[in-house]
Amino acid sequence: xxxxxxxYGTPExxxxxxxxxxxxxxxxxxxxxxxxxxxxxxxxxxxAEAHGVDELSMRKVAQHLGVGAMSLxxxxxxxxxxxxxxxxxxxxxxxxxxxxxxxxxxVEFHAHEAWRMYQEHPWLIRSNLWRMPLGxxxxxxxxxxxxxxxLTGLPEATVSRVANLVExxxxxxxxxAVTDTSVxxxxxxxxxxxxxxxxxxxxxxxxxxxxxxxTRIWEKGGFDEEYSDxxxxxxxxxxxxxxxxxxxxxxx
Amino acid sequence: xxxxxxxYGTPExxxxxxxxxxxxxxxxxxxxxxxxxxxxxxxxxxxAEAHGVDELSMRKVAQHLGVGAMSLxxxxxxxxxxxxxxxxxxxxxxxxxxxxxxxxxxVEFHAHEAWRMYQEHPWLIRSNLWRMPLGxxxxxxxxxxxxxxxLTGLPEATVSRVANLVExxxxxxxxxAVTDTSVxxxxxxxxxxxxxxxxxxxxxxxxxxxxxxxTRIWEKGGFDEEYSDxxxxxxxxxxxxxxxxxxxxxxx
DNA sequence: TCGGATACCATACACCGTACGGAGTGACGT
DNA sequence: ACGTCACTCCGTACGGTGTATGGTATCCGA
Numbered sequence: 001x002x003x004x005x006x007x008y009g010t011p012e013x014x015x016x017x018x019x020x021x022x023x024x025x026x027x028x029x030x031x032x033x034x035x036x037x038x039x040x041x042x043x044x045x046x047x048a049e050a051h052g053v054d055e056l057s058m059r060k061v062a063q064h065l066g067v068g069a070m071s072l073x074x075x076x077x078x079x080x081x082x083x084x085x086x087x088x089x090x091x092x093x094x095x096x097x098x099x100x101x102x103x104x105x106x107v108e109f110h111a112h113e114a115w116r117m118y119q120e121h122p123w124l125i126r127s128n129l130w131r132m133p134l135g136x137x138x139x140x141x142x143x144x145x146x147x148x149x150x151l152t153g154l155p156e157a158t159v160s161r162v163a164n165l166v167e168x169x170x171x172x173x174x175x176x177a178v179t180d181t182s183v184x185x186x187x188x189x190x191x192x193x194x195x196x197x198x199x200x201x202x203x204x205x206x207x208x209x210x211x212x213x214x215t216r217i218w219e220k221g222g223f224d225e226e227y228s229d230x231x232x233x234x235x236x237x238x239x240x241x242x243x244x245x246x247x248x249x250x251x252x
Numbered sequence: 253x254x255x256x257x258x259x260y261g262t263p264e265x266x267x268x269x270x271x272x273x274x275x276x277x278x279x280x281x282x283x284x285x286x287x288x289x290x291x292x293x294x295x296x297x298x299x300a301e302a303h304g305v306d307e308l309s310m311r312k313v314a315q316h317l318g319v320g321a322m323s324l325x326x327x328x329x330x331x332x333x334x335x336x337x338x339x340x341x342x343x344x345x346x347x348x349x350x351x352x353x354x355x356x357x358x359v360e361f362h363a364h365e366a367w368r369m370y371q372e373h374p375w376l377i378r379s380n381l382w383r384m385p386l387g388x389x390x391x392x393x394x395x396x397x398x399x400x401x402x403l404t405g406l407p408e409a410t411v412s413r414v415a416n417l418v419e420x421x422x423x424x425x426x427x428x429a430v431t432d433t434s435v436x437x438x439x440x441x442x443x444x445x446x447x448x449x450x451x452x453x454x455x456x457x458x459x460x461x462x463x464x465x466x467t468r469i470w471e472k473g474g475f476d477e478e479y480s481d482x483x484x485x486x487x488x489x490x491x492x493x494x495x496x497x498x499x500x501x502x503x504x
Numbered sequence: 505t506c507g508g509a510t511a512c513c514a515t516a517c518a519c520c521g522t523a524c525g526g527a528g529t530g531a532c533g534t
Numbered sequence: 535a536c537g538t539c540a541c542t543c544c545g546t547a548c549g550g551t552g553t554a555t556g557g558t559a560t561c562c563g564a
Contacts, residue, residue, distance in 0.1 A: 008453060021457045030510020031560035057551065068513040070553080079552065134453065139463060146465040156474035158486075159465075165487045168424030169417075176420060201266070201386065205273040211391060213398040213411075222408035234410075235417045238494035245493070282541020283529040309520065320544040322522075331521065 008134060016081055020088055020135040033074070035065060040075045041085045045121070048086070053123035058082075083127065088135025090121045096144045103151035104240055110145045111170050111236050115229075118174035125175050142167075152247040162243055169239060173232030268333055272340055272387040285326070287317060292327045293337045297373070300338065305375035310334075335379065340387030342373045348396045355403035356492055362397045363422050363488050367481075370426035377427050394419075404499040414495055421491060425484030 008017060018024070023037050043065045048056045058079055062069040076082045094117055097109035118124055132138060142163070149163045150156075208215040217223060270276070275289050295317045300308045310331055314321040328334045346369055349361035370376055384390060394415070401415045402408075460467040469475060 014453070017453045017457065027510070027562095029508075029562055031512080031562095033511065058553080059551080062513095070514080070555095071512050073553075074511055136457070139458075139466075143463045143466050146469060150465050150468075156469040156472035160469050160474040161483055161486055164428060165421075165490070168428060168487075169421065172420030172424045176416060201269045201273075205269065205388070206391075211395045213402050214391075214395050216402075217398060217408040217412050220408035222412040231413060234413055235420075235491075238417070238498075239487075239490055241497070242490035242493050246490075279541065281531060281539075283543080285542065310522080311520080314544095322524095322545080323543050325522075326542060 012077065015077060016084065017134060019076070019081065020085065020133060034067060034071075035075065037075050037085070040065065040072060041082065041089050044082055045086050045089065045123075048123040049121070053126045056123070084133035084135065087124065087127070088133050088137050090117060090124055091135065091141055092137040093117060093120065094137070094141045096141070097148060103148055104244065106148035106151070107145070107166060107240060108236065110141075110148060111166055113141075114167060114170040115174060115232065118171070118178075122174075122178050125171070125178050149243075152243060154243075154247055158246070162239075165239060166236070169235055170232060173235065177232075264329065267329060268336065269386060271328070271333065272337065272385060286319060286323075287327065289327050289337070291317065292324060293334065293341050296334055297338050297341065297375075300375040301373070305378045308375070336385035336387065339376065339379070340385050340389050342369060342376055343387065343393055344389040345369060345372065346389070346393045348393070349400060355400055356496065358400035358403070359397070359418060359492060360488065362393075362400060363418055363484075365393075366419060366422040367426060367484065370423070370430075374426075374430050377423070377430050401495075404495060406495070406499055410498070414491075417491060418488070421487055422484060425487065429484075 008014070019037075026033050040061070044056065044061045047061050047064050051060070058072055059069045061082075062072050065072075072082070076085065094113045095109075097106040099106070101109070145163050145166065146159060149159045149166075152159070152162075154162065271289075278285050278288075292313070296308065296313045299313050299316050303312070310324055311321045313334075314324050317324075324334070328337065346365045347361075349358040351358070353361070397415050397418065398411060401411045401418075404411070404414075406414065
């Protein structure tokens with residue numbers, strides 16, 4: 001679990017690439033493998049899904065699969081590499097939009113798929129910052145998103161920026177939805193009993209004088225439906241409106 | 253390092269809130285403390301800055317401060333709580349915009365400050381998802397951002413969404429800059445030697461036929477200056493253009 | 505048949521967060 | 535003045551982590 005990035009030019013990096021793109025057939029010499037790489041990755045995802053990514057450990061994955069902990073290392077060089085395989089496998093679930101749609105609908109489809117992926121695999125959010133692997137499914141989805149954005153006819157550098165913007169926006173929204181940064185949700189205090197609770201944080205440290213705007217938003221219920229679906233679609237709409245204006249009326 | 257959120261209604265939660273807002277004066281009965289809470293938090297940040305957040309451990313912080321590991325627990329209930337204090341302290345460095353500026357300039361100032369904060373404290377990025385603490389400096393900065401956005405005159409729910417959008421966008425851009433998700437940067441292969449390198453990933457797995465759009469963007473240099481400053485400002489501009497249009501011409 | 509490559513895994517090591525309890529300290533009540 | 539006792543500091547220990555090492559069982563190819 002080192003923080004240093006795997007350098008894809010190194011021998012270990014090439015081994016990782018090969019594992020992602022071209023998992024080797026089981027060798028013919030020794031005893032037969034009891035598992036497949038697919039099963040190992042799927043088992044790891046099941047553990048992350050069931051117990052949370054913080055509880056993901058090689059021993060737990062091994063136990064879940066009914067093998068010894070060290071046996072996993074015959075399938076995978078280490079935990080980081082296993083995690084990259086998990087990420088790429090999660091991206092494998094992303095469907096691609098119909099190419100007959102207008103560019104905006106295609107980009108929105110991509111955003112929806114990203115949102116769905118994060119909802120389905122919340123462990124991605126705790127982890128995506130580790131490293132986005134150079135896996136085939138990641139790259140396929142990104143390529144198709146680039147393709148959809150490129151339909152706008154915008155210059156290449158802008159296409160790349162817009163695509164990153166869309167991915168990043170959905171990730172941010174998903175992160176917010178999962179970690180629930182909304183103040184009201186975190187404290188479990190609703191607007192109703194706000195004025196009654198004069199002990200603890202509210203009323204002693206949080207004062208409407210110090211936080212007038214937040215107080216007003218709160219009173220108007222602006223925090224209530226913080227992270228529903230249409231919250232992130234609002235932001236996406238804002239972004240794509242801007243893109244549409246940039247593109248003039250060029251796109252298909 | 254549990255993943256379950258600290259519930260701010262629990263006794264431990266109240267202790268955390270008090271630690272954040274109202275650090276208790278050193279008690280008068282026992283031997284004098286060798287350190288202050290400030291020093292502990294600052295020392296932890298120094299360790300995170302020097303060795304990376306993954307290397308941050310109670311033992312290392314203690315060693316850096318010249319005390320025993322367990323002594324830290326007289327200042328702080330645990331590592332998670334120490335981390336919340338670190339985050340709030342990082343937010344303390346965020347300056348607030350001049351209130352005489354137009355709303356858009358104020359929001360842009362906030363975004364710049366957020367960007368600066370992430371550049372100065374990259375360890376925030378690896379961690380922000382753990383939990384955004386209910387600390388005074390976090391809340392002060394957020395309140396002021398809400399205030400600036402509210403100058404648009406937009407409805408309260410929209411103000412909250414836009415403010416979150418701005419924070420989330422800068423975070424996403426900072427994350428991208430740090431983890432470097434760009435393909436070219438990750439592989440260290442520049443456009444020049446792309447066509448020469450026919451071994452390894454490029455030329456065996458990455459084929460222009462499978463990734464035509466990425467290839468074209470690459471050839472045009474669209475990935476070159478991927479994460480410079482004006483990259484994220486481009487996205488922010490897109491967002492704020494949309495907000496401006498939403499607001500009509502209302503803001504100050 | 506048998507050599508050798510390979511899978512599986514028990515053990516061990518270094519490191520983590522932190523519970524526990526003992527020793528020393530120093531302000532307070534008397 | 536002095537004993538009490540809250541308090542700090544911290545050595546030790548426990549259960550967890552990722553994984554290096556090496557032993558043993560297994561099975562293919564010659």
